[in-house]
Amino acid sequence: MQQRIVKSKVTGGIIVSKLEIQNISMTYHTKEGETSALSDINLKVEDGEFITIIGPSGCGKSTLLSIFAGLIEPSNGKILIDDKEIKYPCSQIGYMLQRDHLFEWRTIYKNIIIGLEIQNKLDKDSIENVENMMKKYGLSSFKNYYPHQLSGGMRQRAALIRTLALNPEVLLLDEPFSALDYQTRLAVSDEIYCIIKNECKTAIMVSHDIAEAISLSDKIVVLTKRPGTVKSIHDINLEIENRTPLKAREAPKFREYFNTLWKELDVHVE
Amino acid sequence: MSNEPYSKEHQEYLKKAKNRKTAIIITQILILVIFFVQWEITAKLKIVDPFLVSQPSRIIKSLVKIYNEGTLFRHIWVTCYETIVGFVVGTLLGILIATILWWSDFICKVLDPYLVVLNALPKIALGPIIIFWAGNNQNSIIIIALMISLVVTIISVLSGFQEVDEDKIKLLKTFGANKFQILRYVVFPASIPTMISALKINVGLSWVGVIVGEFLVAQEGLGFLIVFGGQVAQLDMVMMSILILSLVAYLMYEVVALFEKKFVKWKS
Secondary structure: OOOOOOEEEEEOOOOOOOOOOOEEEEEEEOOOOEEEEEEEEEEEOOOEEEEEEEEOOOOHHHHHHHHOOOOOOEEEEEEEEOOEEEOOOOEEEHHHHHOOOOOOOHHHHEEEEEEEEHOOOOOOHHHHHHHHHHHHHHOOOOOOOOOOOHHHHHHHHHHHHHOOOOOOOEEEOOOOOOOOOOOHHHHHHOOOOOOHHOOOOEEEEEOOOHHHHHHOOOOOEEEOOOOOEEEEEEOOOOOOOOOOOOHHHHOOHHHHHHHHHHHHOOOOOO | OOOOOOOHHHHHHHHHHHHHHHHHHHHHHHHHHHOOOOHHHHOOOOOOOOOHHHHHHHHHHHHHHHHHOHHHHHHHHHHHHHHHHHHHHHHHHHHHHHHHHHHHHHHHHHHHHHHHHHEEEEOHHHHHHHHHHHHOOOHHHHHHHHHHHHOOOOOOOHHHHHOOOOHHHHHHHHHHHHHHHHHHHHHHHHOOHHHHHHHHHHHHHHHHHHHHHHHOOOOOHHHHHHHHHHOOOOHHHHHHHHHHHHHHHHHHHHHHHHHHHHHOOOOO
């Protein structure tokens, strides 16, 4: 495992990670028996970092994300944000699912404010914040449109703003582009990446796409087969300026990382 | 787009589409006219027996007679009232019960076999019992209509609730939504199309309930006219009532369809 240089913010001399995962384990219980999905996961995520978790299918990456989001309670372990244990529901964490899941019966604006409505945070400031974001990311003129009238990319942007409306510090992305076709996917991941960086959010993404992972992340965590545990962590340094996912794909080191991770994942077609 | 002039090809396409629509409507009206005209003529020429099949001119006579007696609209109104109350209450109660079953998985599992039995049972069989309990009056008719639509509503609305995308619920959970909020923000609105299709089915079912109810107990209403006409061998009256019934049932269905347009405008 590579030794990484921690660029954490220093609070009173103690280095504090934005998000820290300690000894997370998860066991599923069904009538047929119990399955250990995750075992003893430890991870530190720094402020503003974009990390991607990859692993063979069924290794429990989505389960891990659901645990971060507080949708499932882990059998063991704890999660700290700014050195404090999280209590759910946690407004510091925002979650983006595989598909945009905009509600067809609500207009784009109404979709974006749904989180605020649920948490009773719909006030002047939050509305202004949402309207600014819609303006900044080109959705203002589609405010009163229904989701089916928008393109896949716009829908995904609307879904991201819906998450950002609650002003989370850490974003969880569960294969956020997997429902899009390849071209749209490249364009949308570029857009989403820029928005996340622009808003200075820490992001944890789950993906099974090695190229996508390299193009977006500062750090890639590889999980082993079930029960998933951290196999290795790779810092991605593509040595390019003004990095965007599309540019990253052209970087000379891209292929190198790809080969390393490909071997690491140890994919067999059985 | 709209202020630009269309190309010739597009204009032709629009014209064709319009012509086709007109052709369909004209044919529909034509079928109706031909049906009544041949009915009148064959009855007049005694090819069919007007005593058994009635005749349009006799039906109109019968209509005028009842109208002059001043009871026509009373009969129509009574039947409509029973149907509307039956299906509105049936639908609302059905949705309410479906909501309770959605809320509590335990109750849902417990009641499942009972619902299946109730659904399989022809509700008309309960007619005599209902008349005993609710009295020989309009209440019985409404209850019969309600019973017929209730179980169907519960089953179809509940399955609508359960088919709501799990990920949409998950999304709301990540926002920290409680069960009531999940119901209000996703389960209910996502199921509105299901509820309206239940409404559409219920209009038809309630008519069945009301007419059967009127056969059993009524002193007035279209169902009563049909049964009474049959008993006194007045086929004109029976045919007239059936025609009015078809018309009113059609209108009521259209009202529900209008309702659907208003509430699911986000679709398509």
